[in-house]
Amino acid sequence: xxxxxxxxxxxxxxxxxxxxxxxxxxxxxxxxxKDLFISHRFKxxxxxxxxxxxxxxxxxxQYDLYEFFVNADVDILPLTIDSNTRLNDYATSAKMLKLSxxxxxxxxxxxxxxxxxxxxxxxxITHFNKPxxxxxxxxxxxxxxxxxxxxxIFEIEGGPxxxxxxxxxxxxxxxxxxxxxxxxxxxxNYSKLNEPINRESFxxxxxxxxxxxxxxxxxxxxxxxxxxxxxKSFSVSFSQTGSMNQDIxxxxxxxxxxxxxxxxxxxxxxxxxxxYHQWMGAFPTDKNFAExxxxxxxxxxxxxxxxxxxxxxxxxxxGIPTKEANAKTVANTQYTLRMLNGLPNVVDKEEEEILxxxxxxxxxxxxxxxxxxxxxxxxxxxxxGTIDVPFSPHIINHNEVVTVRDKNKNIRIxxxxxxxxxxxxxxxEKKHCDLNKDASSIVNDIIxxxxxxxx
Numbered sequence: 001x002x003x004x005x006x007x008x009x010x011x012x013x014x015x016x017x018x019x020x021x022x023x024x025x026x027x028x029x030x031x032x033x034k035d036l037f038i039s040h041r042f043k044x045x046x047x048x049x050x051x052x053x054x055x056x057x058x059x060x061x062q063y064d065l066y067e068f069f070v071n072a073d074v075d076i077l078p079l080t081i082d083s084n085t086r087l088n089d090y091a092t093s094a095k096m097l098k099l100s101x102x103x104x105x106x107x108x109x110x111x112x113x114x115x116x117x118x119x120x121x122x123x124x125i126t127h128f129n130k131p132x133x134x135x136x137x138x139x140x141x142x143x144x145x146x147x148x149x150x151x152x153i154f155e156i157e158g159g160p161x162x163x164x165x166x167x168x169x170x171x172x173x174x175x176x177x178x179x180x181x182x183x184x185x186x187x188x189n190y191s192k193l194n195e196p197i198n199r200e201s202f203x204x205x206x207x208x209x210x211x212x213x214x215x216x217x218x219x220x221x222x223x224x225x226x227x228x229x230x231x232k233s234f235s236v237s238f239s240q241t242g243s244m245n246q247d248i249x250x251x252x253x254x255x256x257x258x259x260x261x262x263x264x265x266x267x268x269x270x271x272x273x274x275x276y277h278q279w280m281g282a283f284p285t286d287k288n289f290a291e292x293x294x295x296x297x298x299x300x301x302x303x304x305x306x307x308x309x310x311x312x313x314x315x316x317x318x319g320i321p322t323k324e325a326n327a328k329t330v331a332n333t334q335y336t337l338r339m340l341n342g343l344p345n346v347v348d349k350e351e352e353e354i355l356x357x358x359x360x361x362x363x364x365x366x367x368x369x370x371x372x373x374x375x376x377x378x379x380x381x382x383x384x385g386t387i388d389v390p391f392s393p394h395i396i397n398h399n400e401v402v403t404v405r406d407k408n409k410n411i412r413i414x415x416x417x418x419x420x421x422x423x424x425x426x427x428x429e430k431k432h433c434d435l436n437k438d439a440s441s442i443v444n445d446i447i448x449x450x451x452x453x454x455x
Contacts (some may be wrong), residue, residue, distance in 0.1 A: 005183055011142050013312065014022035016090035018117035025150045028122070037195035038131035038155045042273050042307055045075070049308040050333050051133055052326045055080030055110035058119060062111050065323045066128050072327035073334050076308065077128060080154060081136035081144065082110035086167075088437065089141055090271040091112050109320065110136075118150035127154035128234060131209070133157060133200070137167045145183045149190055155185060159222035161378070165392040173382060173396050177375040178370035182228065188230030196209040199226045200275060204239035205206045207280035207449055208391040211402040212241065212250040213358035217387060219380050220261050220363065221253060227267040228374060234270060235308070235368050239277035240297045241408040242337040242452050249351040251304030257359055276306035282451050283316035290314040290333070295455055298333050302340040309333065317454075332392040333452065354428050358421045362386060365420040378417055385418030406450040408433035414442075 012020045034040040039368040041049060053068060055078065056062045065244030066077055093112035100107045111120060125132055133155040134148045136256075141163070145156055160180040166172055187197040200221040203215055219236040219426050236258050241247055251274060258272045278297040286292050291314050301309045311329045313321035365386045369377040381387045385398035392399060413419070413429040435442070449454070 002017075004182065004189075005181060007142075008146070008186075008316075014090065014113055014114075014143055016094060016400055018119060018150070020118075020146065021148065025118075026190075026193060028152070029149065029190050031127070032152060032154075032194055033129055036125065036131055036154055036197055037135065037151050037198070038308075039196040039198045040273065041075065041131055042198070042233070045307075047249035048301065048306055049075040050311065050337070051076035052078055052133065052311045052313075052330050053080055053321075054078050054323065055082070055135070055323075056324050057082065057097050057106055057110070057112060059116060059124065061091070061106070063124055065326075066124065068323045068327045068397050069330060070130070072130060072131070072330040074327075074330050075391050076155070077130050077132045079132050079134050079148075080110040081134070081138070082108035082112050084111070085114055086136055086138045088138070088143075091173065100115070114147050118147045121147075131155060132448055137163050138203075139164050139168060139171045140179045141242065142179055142182050145186060147453055149186065149197065154190070154195070156198060156455050157200045157202055158185065159199075159225070161218050161222060161387075162205060164271035165382075165389050165394045165397055166202075166204075166206045166435070169393045169395060171394075171426050172336075173394070176380055178226075180225070181375065184226050184229035184231055186230075187226075187435075191230070191232055192370055196271070197231070198233040198235060198367065199231050201237055203241035203275070203416055204277050204280040205389050206391040207239055209405075209411055209446070210390055210437055211248060211401070211403050212238070212253070212355055213362060214387065214389060214401070214415075214419070216250065216254045216257060216355070216359050217269065217362045217366070218389075220257055220359070221366065221374075221387075222270065223258060223266055224261060224267075224377070225375060227262060227270050228265060232270050235273040235275045237277060237310075239280040240278075240300060241411055242281075242405065243411070244300055244303070245298075245346075245348055245351065246406065246410045247276075247300050248346050249355055251351055252347070253355045253359060255305075257356070258364075259418050261363070273307040274305065275308045275310065276301040276304055277310045278312040279453060280312075282297070282454050283312070284454050285317040285402075287314040289314060289453075294329060294332070295336055298342060300338045302337065303343055303346060309337075319423035325397040337431050358425050360423050362411065362419065386420055388417050388419060402446075404433055405444050405452065408432075409452065 098106040402415035
C-alpha cells in the first residue's frame, strides 16, 4: 500500500467524513462532464472568465445562490467554505449547520462541505454543470479536497504559503507544506482520469501593501511545488494593487516568469493561467464609489490580459454581500468586458526590468538554500526572511519589510529586511518616495495607503 493511500485511509476515518467509495468516485471523475472542469473552459473560452464569491451554510441557500449566479451569466461558480471547517473543527460546523437549518438563520460564514458530504453536494454541482472553484483558507485541506473532488469540484484554490501566512498565527509551517503535498498528489492522480484538476494560488496574500516581487515569488514557488507533484493545470494570481501601471507590469512579469520557471523544472507542458482579483483591501462606504472601483479593476484586468477575474460587490464595506449584490456585479462585469476589446498593449520597460531582477534575485536565493527538497528550501527561506510578507500575522514571518506608496500610488519597498534584492533595485524603489519626512509622518503615510480607496 502506498504512503498516500495509508494517509488517505487515516483521513477519511474522521467521524464527520462521508463514507468514501473510491472506486465509485474514480468512475464519477472519469465520466464527469467536461463542463465541470475549469481547465477545459480555459482551453476553449475566447473571453475572460468571471467568478464571484459566495457561500451559505445550508444546501438550499447555496442552491439558490447558484441559481442567481447562473441567471446573471456567471462563468465559474464559487464555493466559499465556513471558517470552522477551515480550522478542521467539523464538530462546531455540524452544530452551527443544524442551527442554521432549524432557525433559517445563517450561523456559518460559508458552506460546511465536509459536513454536507460529497454524495449530497454532488447533486447540486452536477445539476448546474458549471465549473466550481473551492475557496477555503485551510492549512490542512486534505479531507476537504477529497470531499470536494468527489463532489465534482475540479478547481482548488490555496497553497501552503498563501493559505497560511495571511490567515494563521500559530499553525506549523512545515506541516502545511506536507499537507499540501498530499493535496497536490491527489489532484495530480485524479487529473489522469479526465481533464486536469486546476490548482490556483491565492495571490492577494494580506492584501495590504505587499510588494509585487514578494507576490510573484510566492506565486511561482506554489506553482513549482504543485507542478513537481504532477499537476498539469495551474493558475497564478494577484490582486489590484491600487496602481494601474504597477498591475500591468506585475501581470507581464508574472506570466513571463511562470513560463520560465515551469520550463526550468521540466514542466513546460503544464497549462498556466493568470487570475486577477478585484480590489481586496478596505472598500469605500459610498456604494457609487465602490462601483467605480469595481469597474476600474475590470478595465485593468482586461489590460493585464487575465484569464479569469474574481469579483467584489458594492456592499463590501457594509458586511457580507447579498446574492443580489453578487449577481449584479457579475452582470456588470460581463457587460464591461464586452466593451473592452482591442485595448492597446501598455509596456513600462524600466519597471518590468526592475521587477524581473527583484524576482529572480529572490528565487535564486531560495534555490541556493542547502536543503534537499524544494519545500524545505521554501520553508527555510520564510524562516530566515528571504521571503517576508508585510502584515502577516504568522509568528514565523519576519515582518521586517516596510512599504509605502509613491506619488503615483505604486507600492515601494523602503525597508527591505532580509529580502535579497540588489542595491540597484532597492535604490530604485526608494528614490520614488519622500524619505526625508520624520518617522511619524511616514507611519501616517502607510496608514493612509492601507485605506487608500476609502479617501
